[in-house]
Amino acid sequence: MRRIILTAACVLAFGIGANAETFSLTDAIKAGLENGLGIKAAGLSADAAKETVQTYRAEFDPYVSASAGVEDYKDPNSYSVYDTDFRTKRDFTGGISITKKHEAGFTAEVSADSARLRNNDEREELNPAYRTGVEFRLSFPLLKNYGRDTGTAGIRTAENTSAAYGLDYFASALDTAYSAETAYYAYQRALGVLAYREESGRLAAKLLEANRKKLESGVIPVTEVQEAETALASRDEQIIAARQEVRRTKNILENIINADLANGAEIPALRGMDDGLPVSAVFLEHAREKRPDMLKQKLALASSDIKIQYLRNQELPELDFKGSLGINGLSGHEASENRFDGSYLGSLPYASDSGGYSWYAGVNFRYPLGNRAARAESAAAGSEKLRELIIMKKLDADTVTEIRNAFVLIEGSRERHGVAGRFRALAEKSLAQETRRMEEGLSDTFRILDFQDDVIEAKIRELDALYDYNTGLAKLYRASGENLSRYGIAFRYSDGKVM
Numbered sequence: 001m002r003r004i005i006l007t008a009a010c011v012l013a014f015g016i017g018a019n020a021e022t023f024s025l026t027d028a029i030k031a032g033l034e035n036g037l038g039i040k041a042a043g044l045s046a047d048a049a050k051e052t053v054q055t056y057r058a059e060f061d062p063y064v065s066a067s068a069g070v071e072d073y074k075d076p077n078s079y080s081v082y083d084t085d086f087r088t089k090r091d092f093t094g095g096i097s098i099t100k101k102h103e104a105g106f107t108a109e110v111s112a113d114s115a116r117l118r119n120n121d122e123r124e125e126l127n128p129a130y131r132t133g134v135e136f137r138l139s140f141p142l143l144k145n146y147g148r149d150t151g152t153a154g155i156r157t158a159e160n161t162s163a164a165y166g167l168d169y170f171a172s173a174l175d176t177a178y179s180a181e182t183a184y185y186a187y188q189r190a191l192g193v194l195a196y197r198e199e200s201g202r203l204a205a206k207l208l209e210a211n212r213k214k215l216e217s218g219v220i221p222v223t224e225v226q227e228a229e230t231a232l233a234s235r236d237e238q239i240i241a242a243r244q245e246v247r248r249t250k251n252i253l254e255n256i257i258n259a260d261l262a263n264g265a266e267i268p269a270l271r272g273m274d275d276g277l278p279v280s281a282v283f284l285e286h287a288r289e290k291r292p293d294m295l296k297q298k299l300a301l302a303s304s305d306i307k308i309q310y311l312r313n314q315e316l317p318e319l320d321f322k323g324s325l326g327i328n329g330l331s332g333h334e335a336s337e338n339r340f341d342g343s344y345l346g347s348l349p350y351a352s353d354s355g356g357y358s359w360y361a362g363v364n365f366r367y368p369l370g371n372r373a374a375r376a377e378s379a380a381a382g383s384e385k386l387r388e389l390i391i392m393k394k395l396d397a398d399t400v401t402e403i404r405n406a407f408v409l410i411e412g413s414r415e416r417h418g419v420a421g422r423f424r425a426l427a428e429k430s431l432a433q434e435t436r437r438m439e440e441g442l443s444d445t446f447r448i449l450d451f452q453d454d455v456i457e458a459k460i461r462e463l464d465a466l467y468d469y470n471t472g473l474a475k476l477y478r479a480s481g482e483n484l485s486r487y488g489i490a491f492r493y494s495d496g497k498v499m
Helices: 025-035 037-060 153-216 222-257 280-290 292-314 344-353 372-439 445-479
Strands: 063-076 086-101 107-119 126-141 318-334 357-366
Touching: 025 037, 025 153, 025 222, 037 086, 037 153, 153 222, 153 292, 153 445, 222 445, 280 292, 280 372, 280 445, 292 372, 372 445
Parallel strands: none
Antiparallel strands: 063 086, 086 107, 107 126, 126 318, 318 357
16 A cells, blocks of 8 residues: 655654653644554555556457367268268367457457368368468447547546545545644643643632631631632632543544553643734635645546547447458378378468468448437536536635635634733733732632633633634645645655655
8 A cells, every 4th residue: 555655754653752752733643644544544445546547458458369179070971982981070279369459449369270170081182181370350440439539538537536536545634634733732722721720720729728827817707718619619620621621632632643642741832823824815726726626626527528528439330440361271191192281380381372361351330320328428428527617616616715714713813812812911910909909908709719710711712712723724724735735744655646
């Protein structure tokens, strides 16, 4: 099976990221390409399709046929020309031929036949007699099935089908990379949310500890302690839910890359936002050039053209030239004086100098009245091409929508990230001010917890915006068919042809 060639070496095993090494996004994508079961299945389908092409090419392979046999005959008779009361013969026959169909449509055959003939007929001057013949036969279509384009229609269609499976293989790689990328982002987000929930829990625990000391000193009522305890319990529940989400997203990522992440593998934080925005027109142009589904549809259109051309030829009448040319030789053991007296091997030279020959030239014509079947198939092929054109237009429209929606997500996420960042900064400032007020006895636990929640939720919203931004970029590059090259990963067949 063809292998995926990566631009950089990547050692993958169960327990990826062992010894607390950083397991990066690129590592996750490479692991998905190397280990993913879906992409392996697609690769096998591509290999099978390539072999199918050979079955069509084999139609033009020369083939050899040979035969050999013996016939023994003994029949009672009453003719005086036989030396006994029986008519007997024993014949040994054999032949060999080579036949070749050419891509232009004609078929040529060269055959050689030989026989040893022996009987008890006293009229035979050679007994046994040896006959040898060589013949060349040609069948050449003049209308229907004429021409290289018609003869190779099956091969070219199979090649397009094989290339389409190769593009499916490439699409599977792009989809696997996209799934690994978005799953990695989801795992990063879950880890970030867990960190913020744990921070929230620590803030509540610290507040509870301070309130208990104040209660012991008689500074605050017991309700302040109870309120802090309630908040801590609520935040503990949020921590449990966040840990559950971490395990869930990790399982999804491990399923995509078909490998387990080692305990302690370091996962970096979500990548920050880039300056500026990409240009949508560039991505649309690249999508039309690189997206495997659009390239596959172009192949479908090309196959439709091949089929239409072939079926138009099939509407023509069958008018075939048939021709043959042969030479015949004879030798044997002389029963009476005969110029062809000789051995078995002498029969072939006699074929060239004895004047024995045969030839034929003619034409065959065949045409169904009305020719409805061929015309119907040709009309259906025209409708199929129109359908493929409509599918192509829909693919283009869907691609435009994908790219536009990716930009909507990217642009909206940038705005949300900015707003969430400003809100977080204000919430942190307000929390610091309220904490000082509480130290001075001018605030209470409820207000502190409320401001803490504002800070944590703002951080999570900021994280969510960053997650959506990176997911939007992943969608954008997948829509243009560039999500592998974006990370410097080359996916190609073992023969070096980039798909």
